[in-house]
Amino acid sequence: MTTEHPNAAGVRRVFSAFGGGDTRALPELIAEDAVWHVPGSAPVSRTYRGRADVFELFRLTRRLTSGTYLSELRWVLADDEHAVAVYRARGRRAGRTLDLDQVLLISLRAGRWAHVIALPTDPAAFEAFWA
Numbered sequence: 001m002t003t004e005h006p007n008a009a010g011v012r013r014v015f016s017a018f019g020g021g022d023t024r025a026l027p028e029l030i031a032e033d034a035v036w037h038v039p040g041s042a043p044v045s046r047t048y049r050g051r052a053d054v055f056e057l058f059r060l061t062r063r064l065t066s067g068t069y070l071s072e073l074r075w076v077l078a079d080d081e082h083a084v085a086v087y088r089a090r091g092r093r094a095g096r097t098l099d100l101d102q103v104l105l106i107s108l109r110a111g112r113w114a115h116v117i118a119l120p121t122d123p124a125a126f127e128a129f130w131a
Helices: 007-017 025-029 051-065 123-130
Strands: 030-037 048-050 070-077 080-093 095-111 112-120
Touching: 007 025, 007 048, 007 070, 007 080, 025 030, 025 051, 025 112, 048 051, 070 095, 080 123, 095 123, 112 123
Parallel strands: 030 112
Antiparallel strands: 030 048, 070 080, 080 095, 095 112
16 A cells, blocks of 8 residues: 655645635645745736735735636645645636646755745647736
């Protein structure tokens, strides 16, 4: 029997919180001084610094999509210092539809998300959706 690494379980908790589940997961698992980088030139693309700023990214994606933005975890790998999460991002905005896989490259510090790079698998589609 294989057991899941605790940091993989933590990623699952964060995605559950995104879906309205375990609401305590976000403040428990995202470090106070977290850095979250969204590359590109879209309105959501920039480096978010600190938990409050990262949470603003989450609010912004909901606001810009009138609450339609959803993140469905597809798979996760993790060890003591890193995690990789692939998820399906879906949403509607200004007559456009987003439906693509994205990757989170997560650096962990004591089980908390310290640095995240969010990468769409189709950068052109991501940019077009948020434009």
